[in-house]
Amino acid sequence: MHYATDAARPLTEDAIVRFVIDAKRSRFTAQAFSTGLLSAFGHNPKIAVRGIEGDAQFVADDATLKDARAHVKIRADSLEVIDDISEKDRREIHRQMYDEVLETDRFPEILYECSQATASGGGDRYWVVLQGELTLRGMTRTLPVSARVVITGDSLRASGEFSVRQSDYEIALVKVAGGAIKLKDEVKCTFDIMARKQE
Numbered sequence: 001m002h003y004a005t006d007a008a009r010p011l012t013e014d015a016i017v018r019f020v021i022d023a024k025r026s027r028f029t030a031q032a033f034s035t036g037l038l039s040a041f042g043h044n045p046k047i048a049v050r051g052i053e054g055d056a057q058f059v060a061d062d063a064t065l066k067d068a069r070a071h072v073k074i075r076a077d078s079l080e081v082i083d084d085i086s087e088k089d090r091r092e093i094h095r096q097m098y099d100e101v102l103e104t105d106r107f108p109e110i111l112y113e114c115s116q117a118t119a120s121g122g123g124d125r126y127w128v129v130l131q132g133e134l135t136l137r138g139m140t141r142t143l144p145v146s147a148r149v150v151i152t153g154d155s156l157r158a159s160g161e162f163s164v165r166q167s168d169y170e171i172a173l174v175k176v177a178g179g180a181i182k183l184k185d186e187v188k189c190t191f192d193i194m195a196r197k198q199e
Contacts, residue, residue: 018057019156019195021072027192028052030079030164033184043083045093045183051078054112056156056195065149068117070130074110076102096174101166103137111135112143124151128158136169147191154197161190 028049054072058065079102081093098104114132121127126149134143147160164187166173174183 025194051075063122065119072112076104
């Protein structure tokens with residue numbers, strides 16, 4: 001792997017540190033919210049993102065996390081409702097989510113790519129703003145994400161939250177009970193990602 005800040009000053013491989021996501025120790029959830037006439041009797045589905053992989057890399061020993069970049073890939077069919085609901089309701093929500101919202105057969109992956117970031121802080125704690133792009137259902141949109149990043153030895157932990165508007169990806173909002181309950185456009189995502197240093 002080789003990166004350069006400009007043509008005159010190439011970075012050596014030793015200057016780059018890379019952390020790989022540890023999916024088993026990471027948590028990523030998406031929260032949808034209901035609206036409509038009967039929304040008080042509905043619920044706000046909480047969805048766990050299971051199949052996540054990716055990495056983050058940046059120049060070592062630089063307080064600005066110079067040349068920071070991140071790559072995250074999610075299996076679209078790994079999203080799972082974690083609310084305490086009946087199995088019938090769970091199956092129906094999964095069916096709508098996979099077939100109608102995400103169209104997982106056509107678009108099996110959700111991608112987030114970031115090659116530009118700004119950071120403040122130092123030592124082992126940073127506040128990072130990623131200027132990345134989210135690809136969902138084959139559509140790519142700019143999506144800034146802010147994260148608190150703590151680096152301890154060979155471990156990196158990034159946590160934060162962001163929102164995604166389904167309409168930005170031409171997703172039709174899910175409706176149930178004849179439209180008396182429907183989901184709002186905005187979905188709130190919360191993450192607590194653990195990664196380990198790649199030697």
